Amino acid sequence: MKVFIHAVSRSKPSLTPVLTHIACLALMLSAPLSSDAASLTGKQIYLKQCASCHGKNGQGVNGEYEEPLTGKRSLPSLAKYIHRQMPEEEPKQCIGDDARKVAKYIFDAFYSPAAHARIKPPKIELSRLTLNQYKNSIADLIASFRPKRKPATAKGLRADYFNDGRRFNSSRRVFSRIETIIKHDFGPKSPHKKLNAKRFAIRWSGSVFASQSGKYEFIIHSPNGIKLFVNNKQTPIIDALVRSGDLKSVRASIHLLAGRSYPFRVEMVKLSRDKTANITLNWKPPYRTEHIIPPHLLSPTQHHETLIINTPFPPDDRSRGYERGSNISRAWHEATTYAAIEAAQYVTNNLQNLTSIRPKDPNAAKTLSDFCVTFARRAFRRPLTPTQKTFFVTRYFQNTKDLELAVKKSILLILKSPRFLFHSTAPNSNSPTDPHYIASRIAFALWDSIPDKILYQAAESGNLKTDAQITAQITRMRSDHRTKAKILDFYHRWLLVDRLHELNKDKKQFPDFNKQIIADLRSSLDMFLDDV
Numbered sequence: 001m002k003v004f005i006h007a008v009s010r011s012k013p014s015l016t017p018v019l020t021h022i023a024c025l026a027l028m029l030s031a032p033l034s035s036d037a038a039s040l041t042g043k044q045i046y047l048k049q050c051a052s053c054h055g056k057n058g059q060g061v062n063g064e065y066e067e068p069l070t071g072k073r074s075l076p077s078l079a080k081y082i083h084r085q086m087p088e089e090e091p092k093q094c095i096g097d098d099a100r101k102v103a104k105y106i107f108d109a110f111y112s113p114a115a116h117a118r119i120k121p122p123k124i125e126l127s128r129l130t131l132n133q134y135k136n137s138i139a140d141l142i143a144s145f146r147p148k149r150k151p152a153t154a155k156g157l158r159a160d161y162f163n164d165g166r167r168f169n170s171s172r173r174v175f176s177r178i179e180t181i182i183k184h185d186f187g188p189k190s191p192h193k194k195l196n197a198k199r200f201a202i203r204w205s206g207s208v209f210a211s212q213s214g215k216y217e218f219i220i221h222s223p224n225g226i227k228l229f230v231n232n233k234q235t236p237i238i239d240a241l242v243r244s245g246d247l248k249s250v251r252a253s254i255h256l257l258a259g260r261s262y263p264f265r266v267e268m269v270k271l272s273r274d275k276t277a278n279i280t281l282n283w284k285p286p287y288r289t290e291h292i293i294p295p296h297l298l299s300p301t302q303h304h305e306t307l308i309i310n311t312p313f314p315p316d317d318r319s320r321g322y323e324r325g326s327n328i329s330r331a332w333h334e335a336t337t338y339a340a341i342e343a344a345q346y347v348t349n350n351l352q353n354l355t356s357i358r359p360k361d362p363n364a365a366k367t368l369s370d371f372c373v374t375f376a377r378r379a380f381r382r383p384l385t386p387t388q389k390t391f392f393v394t395r396y397f398q399n400t401k402d403l404e405l406a407v408k409k410s411i412l413l414i415l416k417s418p419r420f421l422f423h424s425t426a427p428n429s430n431s432p433t434d435p436h437y438i439a440s441r442i443a444f445a446l447w448d449s450i451p452d453k454i455l456y457q458a459a460e461s462g463n464l465k466t467d468a469q470i471t472a473q474i475t476r477m478r479s480d481h482r483t484k485a486k487i488l489d490f491y492h493r494w495l496l497v498d499r500l501h502e503l504n505k506d507k508k509q510f511p512d513f514n515k516q517i518i519a520d521l522r523s524s525l526d527m528f529l530d531d532v
Helices: 002-011 013-028 042-049 075-085 097-110 113-119 131-143 330-349 352-354 364-380 386-392 403-415 435-447 453-460 469-480 479-493 497-500 516-531
Strands: 157-162 173-179 183-187 200-210 213-221 227-229 237-241 249-256 259-270 276-286
Touching: 042 097, 075 097, 075 497, 097 113, 131 330, 131 364, 131 435, 173 200, 200 276, 213 227, 213 237, 227 249, 237 249, 259 276, 259 330, 364 386, 364 403, 386 403, 435 453, 435 469, 435 479, 453 469, 479 497, 479 516
Parallel strands: none
Antiparallel strands: 157 173, 157 200, 183 276, 200 259, 213 249, 213 276, 227 237, 227 259
16 A cells, blocks of 8 residues: 555655545554554454444444344354454455454444343333232232131141031031041931931031132032132032932032132031931032042131132133233223222222221211221232322212211222233333332232232332342242242143143053043142142
8 A cells, every 4th residue: 555655645645645545444443453553442343343334323324334233143253253354345355363252242232131121121011910910919909808817737627527407506506627628418317426326417618729710519428518718718619408318419519719728618517318428518619520639728717708700701812922911902991890890889889897996986977988098908919099099089078977988989990990901101201210110010920910019018118129138038939839839820821731631642552541640740830849
């Protein structure tokens, strides 16, 4: 290049300054950056050799390379390509260490996943609660107004034996004990020397635990009078105290949510006309065969009822392998309306139990108004503004005598609000550390439900800011049965376990392979996953 400049300057002196400038510019743009450029960073090399075609920020240049600078090449592949091909018009002008520096800069700035997210941030779409999240949220919302009961260390149910064939009167109780299973054949004899062999009654009470969500079928084999109560202390799902003919088995189904214990009671009466007394209680959990309820799923402690919404909903989108609340249809809106009516009716029917309000309480209006404010706060997963408090609650309690109607209107509006039905997002991109947003994310991630009182109070008091504080809450919540149920459900979906009930094998090659084997395999898998 120096020889060329010297020759031109001798033949045509008048052009020397112009040609010298052009030659130096060409040298700067095309020659490898060696001795003086050894200290240049990848960004500086990029700005000198690449920005004219790709733009200062990789946005592209009209008339040159118009597409944004992005791709999926690995760092070694990118360095190799630059070494061989770039700059495009004069390849191999950026080689060796320079190519590696530029490649590292381009990869970090434009190619890496972090760069992709920075250049083209993911679109945030409004996401509603899935059906499972909706049912869990309603159940936990109602449960938050009831005191928690500690589970008993004993396994099984409390069995009370009465010397009466019709009434379960405490004065007629002969003895009590814990029984791990309900499977008895007393024949014509008495279970106890103090019991009348011709007329006696037995009541088993406590709670039953559901490890996964779905339909549970309860089956009772007995020739005697039977009642069965599950998740309802007043209305039985089986009422066969008066038997007809030779009917010896009765059954009924109920939908239960995973990770919860439900009040459970079985009543049996033996009358003079009954020749024998015997009973066997079995159940059939989702995708299982009929069998005795395992003792570790029974407790003598009576838990509170759980509100399980029975309103039918349209199915959630599972096209990506997991449930998503992306489909917002008219059918879904109608379902949430009927479900809100169902929940509001349950609340008004159980006001005394949920609020501890007394009959003819002079402060009833304030008590019920405060209840609705707390209900809204927990449903929305954050405090209410004064305007929200007026809109959702207090206006219904002003100048009204029908307090139950005011409660029902308030609950309906709360449960139909987008603040309950949709996942909350951070208030703005500059405030991703909103503690109530974090609490909601944690609760739905681990429980598919709303934050409990402890998590909410942590957010309210500013104790959900540091990694240590967040980790402490996650550690506490991880041991909850709802977390275990969600993890188990994840593995079931991942391993396609829900398809096992359709599993078939050649009867000639595998004559012993049947539904019981499939159920046992699934039970073994669940025990292994729980152990891990």
